[in-house]
Amino acid sequence: MFTRPFRPADQVAAGPAAPATALSGHDLELRYGGRPVVHGVSLALEPGRATALVGPNGSGKSTLLRALSRLHRVDGGRVTLGSPEERSERDAALLSPRQFAREVTLFSQSRPAPQGLTVAEVVAFGRHPYRRGFAGPTDEDRTAVDRAMGVTGVRDMAGRPVGELSGGEMQRVWLAACLAQETGVVLLDEPTNHLDLRYQIETLDLVRDLVEDHGIAVGIVLHDLDHASRVADTLVLMCSGRVHAVGAPADVLTAENIGEVYDIRVEVGVDPRTGRLRIDPLGRRDS
Numbered sequence: 001m002f003t004r005p006f007r008p009a010d011q012v013a014a015g016p017a018a019p020a021t022a023l024s025g026h027d028l029e030l031r032y033g034g035r036p037v038v039h040g041v042s043l044a045l046e047p048g049r050a051t052a053l054v055g056p057n058g059s060g061k062s063t064l065l066r067a068l069s070r071l072h073r074v075d076g077g078r079v080t081l082g083s084p085e086e087r088s089e090r091d092a093a094l095l096s097p098r099q100f101a102r103e104v105t106l107f108s109q110s111r112p113a114p115q116g117l118t119v120a121e122v123v124a125f126g127r128h129p130y131r132r133g134f135a136g137p138t139d140e141d142r143t144a145v146d147r148a149m150g151v152t153g154v155r156d157m158a159g160r161p162v163g164e165l166s167g168g169e170m171q172r173v174w175l176a177a178c179l180a181q182e183t184g185v186v187l188l189d190e191p192t193n194h195l196d197l198r199y200q201i202e203t204l205d206l207v208r209d210l211v212e213d214h215g216i217a218v219g220i221v222l223h224d225l226d227h228a229s230r231v232a233d234t235l236v237l238m239c240s241g242r243v244h245a246v247g248a249p250a251d252v253l254t255a256e257n258i259g260e261v262y263d264i265r266v267e268v269g270v271d272p273r274t275g276r277l278r279i280d281p282l283g284r285r286d287s
Contacts, residue, residue, distance in 0.1 A: 020047035020215055021103050021184030022082045023068055024089065029076030030060065030067050030241075037063050038241045040077070045185060047083075050211045050218040052228040052249075055238035056262055061221045062109070062189050064238075068219060069106040069187050083184075101129035105181040107188045111174050113162050119173050120158040123149055126180030148180035151206065153199075167194040175203070186210060188220040192227060204231045229253055229277040237261060253277055 023045045030038035038060040045051050045068070053061040066072035068079055070092060080089035081103060092100060105126070114122060126148065127141040137145075149155040152172045162170060171194050178186065188207070192200040204227055210216040211233070222228045228235055229249040237245045237252050239261040245252045255268045258279065265282040 020083050020217075022046050022089075022217055023092075023104060023185045023187075023219070024080050024082070025064070025068055025077065026080065027077035028064065028067055028074060028079070030063050030072060031075050032063055032072075036241065038067070041238075041241070041243055042077075043236060043243075043246070045217040045219045047184065047217045048211055048215040049233040050207055050220060050231055051234045051236060052232035053219065053221045053236045053238060054223070054225060054228045055244070058240075059238040059261075060241040061236075061238050065187050065189050065219060065221050066106070066108075069104060070100060071106065071108075081185075098129050101181065101183075103183050104185040104187065105178045105183045107175055107178045107186070107191055109190045109193060111170075113165065113170050115161075115163050117162055118158065119154055119160050119162055119165070120145060120149065122162055122173050123154070123158075123176045123180050126177040126182075129181065144180045144182055145176075148176040151179065151209075152176040153202070168196060168199060171195055172199065175206075183216075185217045185219070188218065190221055190223065192222070192224070200227070207231050225253055225258070225279050226277070229279070249277060253279060 024043070026042050028038055028041050029036070041064060043051065053064065055061050063072055067074055070079070079092040081092050081095070082089040123145050124137065124141065127137065127144060130141065146155065149158060152175050154169070154172050154176055157165070157169065162173060165173065175191060191203050195203060207218055207220060208231060211218055220231065232249050234246065235249045235252045236243055237257060244261050245257050253268060255266050258264070258266045258268070267280045267282065269278045269280070270276070271278050
């Protein structure tokens with residue numbers, strides 16, 4: 001069963017809290033295939049807050065997230081890491097891959113399903129930044145892996161070969177590997193893709209748990225605007241590689257902003273029961 005992470009009622013004891021870390025991009029200029037795709041964008045992912053990036057296809061949101069994770073070259077500007085205890089920010093480019101991976105983890109859209117490995121072995125990939133040479137897993141590694149499998153609902157599949165899993169199941173296994181990394185910053189690129197309705201909502205709840213219960217800085221790319229408004233403290237609406245609007249979801253996801261960026265008419269309201277935004281796109285057949 002997909003359980004909420006690290007709560008006192010869980011059967012697995014909570015692990016050590018990840019250090020509070022902020023990840024920031026400053027005036028980022030990014031290219032893709034030699035073509036400029038992000039133009040002078042700045043943003044900060046802060047501890048205990050979820051920042052959602054939304055926008056149409058080609059707006060640069062996934063490229064921006066990959067640049068923050070050091071998987072996409074930065075042609076201009078810089079990416080920095082900092083914490084409340086630090087007086088100055090550190091240039092992320094100067095950290096070793098192992099040092100960076102102990103502070104930032106990325107859940108990417110597409111990852112292969114490794115053949116010949118079990119679910120538990122794949123989740124254990126998340127502990128790689130903490131391994132020393134050819135040493136085997138420590139008790140801390142085993143605990144982190146078991147905890148991550150528990151909160152993502154894959155513990156019962158621990159011994160199954162990943163080649164037998166569905167796309168949605170594999171999605172949760174990779175998410176567990178990211179959580180096993182136990183970093184202060186978690187980046188998620190379309191984490192609800194390939195998931196059925198239940199696990200889409202459970203994944204969004206998991207993001208809120210990471211933010212509210214553990215002070216993690218979360219950056220998340222989403223296509224679904226309702227999902228974004230549900231999970232985000234700060235919402236960044238992108239268009240053509242630039243920030244069109246940024247702020248609280250209710251201030252950014254207006255009918256005017258959505259219409260300008262997506263070129264479609266919408267009605268935006270508030271659900272009277274939940275208090276959440278409700279976005280209703282209007283097609284040609286809607287009066």
